[in-house]
Amino acid sequence: MSNPNFRRRDFLRGSLVAAAMVPFGGALASCASGGGGDEAAPETGGGEVTENNPFGVAEGSTVDAVIFKGGYGVDYVEFAAGVMGGVVGVTPKISASTAIATELQPRFAGGTPPDLIDNSGAQAIGFNTILDQLEDLTDVIDAPNYEGTTIRDTLYEGVLAPGTFGDKLAAINYVLTVYGVWYSSSLFEENGWSVPTTWDEALELGAQAKEQGKYLFCWGKQAATYYQTLAIESAIMQGGDEVRLALENLEPECWSKPAIQDVFAKLEQAVSAGYFAPGGAGTDFTVAQAQWSNEQLAILYPSGSWIENEMKSQTKDGFAMSGFPGLVVDPATAQMGDWLHSPAGEPFIVPSQSANPAGGKELLRAMLSKEAATKFAEEKLAPTVVRDTVPADGFGSTALQWQIEAVEAAAGKVFTYNFTTTYGMNQDQLVVWNSFLDGSIDAAQLTSDLQGITDAVREDDSIEKIEVS
Amino acid sequence: MTLVQTEAGPGGAPAPGGRPRESFSAWFQRNRRRNLTFGRISFFLVFLGLPLAIYVLLVLNPFVQAVQISLTDWGGFDNEFNYVGFANYAQIFSNEAFLTALRNNILLVVVLPIVTLVLSLALASIVTVGGASHGEVKGLRGSSFYRVISFFPYVVPAIVIGLIWGMVYNPRGGLVNGFLTAIGLDAFGSFPWLGHPRTAMGATIFVIVWSMVGFYMVLFIAAIRGVDPSIFEAARLDGAGRFRTAVTITIPLIRDNVQTAWIYLGILALDAFVYMRALNPQGGPDRATWVMSQELFDTAFVANKWGLASAMGVVLALVTLAFAALVFLINRLTGAEKEGGYQ
Structure with a gap:
């Protein structure tokens, strides 16, 4: 410091002055929840609506897509963007995210969300939160695909249901997930075990497995609710649609329905008979899943069809993975015994406030083209919602073969x-x-x-409820 | 060191320039006349105004906003919200998950600093003054080696530590159960250390202590090195043993450092997010390791209740401040001022 009069105390007092001044300088004028445009999205993207460009995407515009990077990666959207590039002259900008809600919350609050989002993963944005900010995607479904067929006619039955809220198609789910109980058909053949269809047969199988020093089931701490999924599937197959509606609409006493209680009783038997590999509450779920797929300590594992891809590197050689849809308590009285829990997953959404919603829809249309959907099924060994993209040999995967069989057998x-x-x-x-x-x-x-847990959500008025019918 | 105080406290003796105290406005008037040169003003702007503006914008402003948002029902994904008064705060304290988390945090804040400080002080004493009882006062032989070894865990990021220990605690094939069954304790064949309500928190605290002891040991070694060695020699001549030296000589002389360490560890214990998320992302059995920061994170990003989450943040901040105040108070009550240990 060159100024000899410049003393430490003066400096500190000066800082007091500065501190008093700064707030008036407008630093406080900004606000995290402020800002954001209110203008309505244009009907088209500003381009000319033609047969090849049903949403009127503007020539030379950019499509900003944020894709959840989970088991399926993001390369399939990049591939679809390449397919799209051949049709209209737009520039895709595809970014991957593992935490959709965390990353996109500021963009939604600021009024600048991306044009297309794969709202998936553990940190997906709750649909009840953003429903009124999303485009209705019915026009995508009614548009022709790149091969000329109306997209609606190329989809499996029932795949639009999970994305429909009230009468609004807010999301198109891209991947067909088949839920069930997974096993190694080669291991079952070796031991002469038969695949159970009822809970009693499963418990019997548990006793047989125990003789071999194996367990019927295993679980990991982050995935304990896979058994809730199994229990709900079983209860719906047994008790019919009223069980599903009671749970969905958060009815009082819904968990006490006889169909659910019967399944819980069977599960309790399995637990007390020691048919669950011990220590699951302290085991990482990938480790637990390897106990089933690699160590073969447990012989059954309830999960969705992502399990094959997820455990690819930790599956024993010769493990012929297959599945069955669930377990009923009493086949004689089962209401929906031949139904399949097969929701479409990976919900793609287009926010109305985005810069180029028409571009988001066009990218979605490209993904639903036969070329892009077949590519996805082949690379990820999972079917998309687009029909007839998987050959009979399931690209060499026994698990994919079973999924296609199950979906076709269920026939809607x-x-x-x-x-x-x-x-x-x-x-x-x-x-x-x-x-x-x-x-x-x-x-x-x-x-x-x-x-x-159900009652607490129902009684909480601050949570918007979605009526399911 | 603290015993040597050249400057009087606030409001004490005249300022270094020998000027008597004067009112702020008088000071301002005088300075405006005398010293308002370009160099002086630009110096103020660059070195005071700019950092302060950044600080207010990026640090104070979010704090103020968090308080503001905590009084609303903001959902986070749009610009619509209503002011709901203190309803969020009322809801927090009737939310069982949050109260469990608060209890777990309090348990952590009581246990974690004490265990870590006792261990790191003991280790620091051993490697600095716990050596041979004749000749010069020094640490154990090879103490620099121990210092590096125990500092090592601190170099590894918390998330990696969590993942590694998650595998060590793995019921089947984890190191802990492998060791226990190898020495004949077959009951631990598949014992879920992180999955049993009685052991989950203990196992988690062990991991955090393991990762922190080395750092605080190094901190205390530096502090002990700053103490005049002749004090330790005098104590030894008076016949004080190693334990007596540590308790009545070392700790009082480095109590400032202990207090700082205690507050840091308390803040860590009130957060603990990374360790908890890595070891038991679902909160452990019966929410045995569920902490406030996890509940806050879930409320904001899973339940999309930003107003409620902000209220939790405010409560967390207040608890942290209360903790810091409590540590200062304890330090005073136990005689910090009397010994001139801190001011």
Whole structure:
């Protein structure tokens, strides 16, 4: 400091002056929840609407897509963008994200969301939160695909249901997920085991497995609710649609329905007979899944069809993966015994406030083209919602063969449920299920704890409810 | 060191220039006449105004906004919100998950600093003054080696530590159970350390302590090195043993450092997000390791209740401040001022 009069105390006092001045300088004028445009989205993208350009995407515009990077990666959207590039002259900008809600919350709040989002993963944005900010995608479904057929006619039955909220098609789910219980058909053949269809047969199988030093099931701490999925599937197959509706609409006493209670009782038997590999509550779920796919300590694992891709590097050689849709308690009285839990997953959404919603729709149309959908099925070994893209040999995958068989056999008899994800209940339910599978609480406690979680959501007026019918 | 104080406290003796105290406006008037040169003003602007503006914009402003948002029902994804008064705060304290998290945080804030400080102080004493009881006061032989070894965990990022220990605690094939079954304790064949309500928190605290001890040990070694060695020699001549030296000589002389470490560890314990997320992302059995920061994160990003989440943030900040105040108070009550240990 060259100024000899410049003293430390003066400096500190000066800082007091500055501190008093700064707030008036407008630094406080900004606000995290402020700003954002209110203008309505244009009907078209500003380009000419033609047969090849049904949404009127502006020539030379940019499509900004944010894709959840999970088991399926993002390269399939890049591939579709390449397909699209051949049709209209737009520049795709595809970014990957593993935390959709965290990353896009500021963009939604600021009024500048991307044009296309794959709203998936553990941190997806709850649909009840953003529903009125999304485009209705019915015009995408009614548009012709790149091969000239109306897209609606190329899709499997029932795949639009999970993306339909009220009468609005807010999301198009791209990947067909088949839920079920997965096993190694080669291991079953070796041991002369038969695939169970009822809970009693499953318990019997558990006893046989125990003789070989194996367990019927195993679980991991972050995935304990896979057994809730299995229980709900079984209860719906047994008790019919009213079970699903009661759970979806958060009815009082819904977990006490006889169909659910019967399944819980069977699960309790399996737990107390020691048919679950011990220690699951302290085991990472990928480690637990490897106990099934690699170590073959457990012989059955309830999951969705992503399991094959997820465990690819940790699956024993010769593990011929196959599945079955679920377990009923009593086949004689089962209401929906031949139904399949097969929701379409990976919901793609187009926010109305985005810069180029027409471009987002066009990219979605490119993804639904036969070329892009076939490429996806071949690379990810999972079917998309587009029909007839998988050959009979399932690209060499036994698990994919079974999925296609199951979907075609069900012929539209597919159901799904969303309440756990819609209201973000999984976190709370995990606690309860870990305790139940561990044997530290019984079926009655399980029921009342799950009911407590449902009741809390129902009674909370600040949570917007979505009526399901 | 603290014993040597050249400057009086605020409001004490005249300022270095020998001027008597004067009112702010008088100071301002005088300076405007005398010293308002271009160099002086630009110096103020660049070195005071700019950092302060950045600080207010990026640090204070979000704090103020968090308080503002905590009084609304903002959902986070649009610009619509209503003011709901203190309803969010009322809801927090009737939310069982949050109260469990608060209890877990309090348990952490009580246990974690004490265990870590006791261990790191003991280790620091051993490697600095715990050596041979004759000749010069020094640490154990090879103490620099121990210092590096125990500092090592601190170099590894918390998330990696969490993932590694998650595997070590793995019920089947994890190191802990492998060791226990190898020495004949077959009951631990598949014991879920992180999955049992009685052991989950203990196992988690062990991991955090393991990762932190080395750093605080190094901090205390530096502090002990700053103490005049003749004090330790005098204590030894008076017949004080190693434990007595540590308790009545070392700790009082470095109590400032202990207090700072205590506050840092308390803030870590009140956060603990990374360790908890890595070891038990779902909050552990019966939410045994669920902490406030996890509940806050879920409320904001999963349940999309930003108003409520901001209220949790405000509560978390207040608890942290209360903790810091409590540590200062304890330090005073236990005689910091009397010994001139801190001011």
